[in-house]
Amino acid sequence: MTKQFHAQLDALHRGVLRMGKEARASLVDGLRSLVEDDVRLADSVIAHGERLNRLDVELERDALDLLALNQPMAQDLRTIGASLKIITYLDRIGRYGYDIAKVEKALSDGTRPPRKPVAFQVMADSAVRMLDQALDAYATRDAAKARAVKKQDDVVDGLEDEIFRQCVTYMMEDPRTITACSHYILVARHLERAADNASKIAEKALYMATGERRLPV
Numbered sequence: 001m002t003k004q005f006h007a008q009l010d011a012l013h014r015g016v017l018r019m020g021k022e023a024r025a026s027l028v029d030g031l032r033s034l035v036e037d038d039v040r041l042a043d044s045v046i047a048h049g050e051r052l053n054r055l056d057v058e059l060e061r062d063a064l065d066l067l068a069l070n071q072p073m074a075q076d077l078r079t080i081g082a083s084l085k086i087i088t089y090l091d092r093i094g095r096y097g098y099d100i101a102k103v104e105k106a107l108s109d110g111t112r113p114p115r116k117p118v119a120f121q122v123m124a125d126s127a128v129r130m131l132d133q134a135l136d137a138y139a140t141r142d143a144a145k146a147r148a149v150k151k152q153d154d155v156v157d158g159l160e161d162e163i164f165r166q167c168v169t170y171m172m173e174d175p176r177t178i179t180a181c182s183h184y185i186l187v188a189r190h191l192e193r194a195a196d197n198a199s200k201i202a203e204k205a206l207y208m209a210t211g212e213r214r215l216p217v
Helices: 003-035 039-047 049-070 074-106 119-140 143-147 150-173 175-210
Strands: none
Touching: 003 039, 003 049, 003 074, 003 119, 003 175, 039 049, 039 074, 049 074, 074 119, 074 175, 119 143, 119 150, 119 175, 143 175, 150 175
């Protein structure tokens, strides 16, 4: 392959990592807006929602151009294929942050339950840690780092169950919390899906590095 091709491939790789930072920020800030009751931060997350979508479209275009014009093989081909999938997963993760910020906006009228699920922050921290490790595996083409991500998913699943049980208790104690608790259950689902998508990113990083298609269970 030509030097120009590899320069463009490196640019695609860097672009995916830049998109990863944007998706991470959306998820972190979306959850923080809810935990801290920060409507202005929620507005900021929502206002920047289109930025990730633009990156998704631009990076997909660049990846398809590389495929069409160069017919790459071996690891170069796997890198482009993995990148195409990863930008989709990152767009979803960023969207979960956007949706959580929308929940903060919906609950800003004072209808939230008296006690906020304490597991939200722990759950978000776990999901973000998985995302960081998956992106690091992609950045360094490190198969061992990619394999280490999946085993953390059970922690996030357990926290989602904990939040669900806590919200059901709230609703049974005070029916006035039903609407807000329904939103909280949805937030927990968004965080669980963010962790799932981090696992998928790690899976594609492993495929890029080795050709293996599945993370160890």
